[in-house]
Amino acid sequence: MSKIDARRLAVILLVASTVALASCGGPSRETPQASAAPAATPPPATTEAPHWGYEGEHGPEHWGTLSPDFAVCGTGSSQSPIDIVAGEAGTLPALSVGYGPATLHIVHQEHAADEVNTGHSIQVNYPGADTLTVGDEQFPLVQYHFHSPSEHTVNGQHFPMEMHLVHKSAEGKLAVVGVLIAEGAANAAFDPVWQNLPTRKGQEAHLEHVTVDVDKLLPQVHTTYRYEGSLTTPPCSEGVKWFVMTTPIELSPEQIAQFRAILHGNNRPVQPLNARAVATDAVGDAK
Numbered sequence: 377m378s379k380i381d382a383r384r385l386a387v388i389l390l391v392a393s394t395v396a397l398a399s400c401g402g403p404s405r406e407t408p409q410a411s412a413a414p415a416a417t418p419p420p421a422t423t424e425a426p427h428w429g430y431e432g433e434h435g436p437e438h439w440g441t442l443s444p445d446f447a448v449c450g451t452g453s454s455q456s457p458i459d460i461v462a463g464e465a466g467t468l469p470a471l472s473v474g475y476g477p478a479t480l481h482i483v484h485q486e487h488a489a490d491e492v493n494t495g496h497s498i499q500v501n502y503p504g505a506d507t508l509t510v511g512d513e514q515f516p517l518v519q520y521h522f523h524s525p526s527e528h529t530v531n532g533q534h535f536p537m538e539m540h541l542v543h544k545s546a547e548g549k550l551a552v553v554g555v556l557i558a559e560g561a562a563n564a565a566f567d568p569v570w571q572n573l574p575t576r577k578g579q580e581a582h583l584e585h586v587t588v589d590v591d592k593l594l595p596q597v598h599t600t601y602r603y604e605g606s607l608t609t610p611p612c613s614e615g616v617k618w619f620v621m622t623t624p625i626e627l628s629p630e631q632i633a634q635f636r637a638i639l640h641g642n643n644r645p646v647q648p649l650n651a652r653a654v655a656t657d658a659v660g661d662a663k
Contacts, residue, residue, distance in 0.1 A: 428610050429496075436644045439610050449612035455647035456605030456618060457527035457554075460654055468657045469511030471619065473553065473598055475590035478503055480583040484574035484638070496609065497521040497642055498573060498635070500588070508543045508551055510617065515543030515551040520590070524636050526556055527608050527643045528620050535624060536632050538643075539593065540608075550607070551617040555594060560626030565592035570631055575638055595623040603654045608644045622656065 426442045428434050434442065440450020449455070481501040499521040508515040519542050526538035537557035544550055568588045574580070600619040606612050 430642055430644075439612065442610070446610045446612065448606070448614060449610055452606060452612060452614050453648075453650050454604055454606060454614045454652060455612060456608050456616065457529070457644060457646050458603065458605065458649050458652075458654070459529045459532055459646045460601050460620065461531060468602060468655055469513075470509075471511075471600065471657065472509040473591075473594065475506040475517060475594075477587040477589045478506075480568055480572060480586040480588055481580075482569065482572055482574060482583070483580045484577050497523065498639060500569060502590070506590070508541075508553065508619075510551060513545060513549070515545045515549070515617075517590070518542050518544050520593075522635060522639075523608075523643045524632070524640050525643055527646075528554055528556065529646055530556070534643075537627065537635065539625075541590070549615070549617070550613075551619065553594075553600075554618065554620035556621065556624040557632075558624040558626050559629055559632060562628035562631060563626055565589065566627065566631060570634060573634065573638060593625070595621055595625050597621075597623040599623065599656065601654050601656055603652055605652075 426446070428439055428442055428446070430436065436449075439446050440448070481503060483499045483501065499519050501519045502517045506517050508517065520539055521542070522537055522539050524537045526535035527540075528538060529535075535556040536559050539555040539557060541553040541555070542550065543552065565588075568586050572583060572586060599622045601622060602620075603618050604614075605616050605618045606614040607616060
């Protein structure tokens with residue numbers, strides 16, 4: 377074969393291989409724009425959580441079937457809230473509570489995947505460094521929020537409202553202080569929050585000029601009921617340390633009505649106690 381014929385054969389083979397490569401979906405130098413076509417880009421995977429609420433087909437009795445991530449809502453054996461009947465006094469790890477003023481960052485929660493924007497709670501995110509200490513464990517305060525009526529009951533009786541102060545340790549463990557709210561005298565300590573309650577679902581306000589002294593939101597007597605429970609909303613994760621204060625605080629009928637005009641019925645029904653025990657203790661102040 378002559379040198380000219382060899383060169384012609386090499387060119388023919390090169391062209392043939394290029395055409396074959398393009399027909400298999402590989403990159404082609406003749407059509408670089410094809411690899412960048414928008415139609416070839418796969419849609420992003422959805423990560424939205426399923427919608428949940430407090431009534432109907434998305435209500436508490438169905439939470440465990442709405443998503444595999446929520447399964448423990450239906451199968452768990454240490455769920456919250458509970459009906460508190462009696463506490464057994466005993467030797468328990470010392471618990472210290474005490475918070476200071478912090479700027480007001482308040483949110484009307486909504487579910488990210490909720491097309492009708494059903495509100496779940498009014499939540500105040502806490503930017504301070506205050507810590508709940510249980511024995512030698514420390515749980516910084518992350519946020520506090522409200523339910524109406526109360527989620528926990530005492531001897532079968534609900535309170536008009538309940539406040540939950542949620543704490544999280546560096547290891548990711550959760551501890552929640554529950555404060556029962558009865559109808560009574562007006563409570564000025566709640567004015568900074570109540571005067572800025574977000575009425576629109578999803579509304580958020582970071583008010584640098586408004587401060588709330590969380591310590592003044594608590595009852596003066598810091599005695600608690602203690603038990604091991606769970607989150608009271610999906611995914612209902614267990615292993616949560618609960619401290620429900622035995623002494624309620626008071627809000628006026630007008631203050632309760634103001635909250636209920638925005639949210640009411642955002643309480644999970646009480647769950648079986650099963651083999652758990654509820655204990656009481658005397659709590660020392662950390663001031």
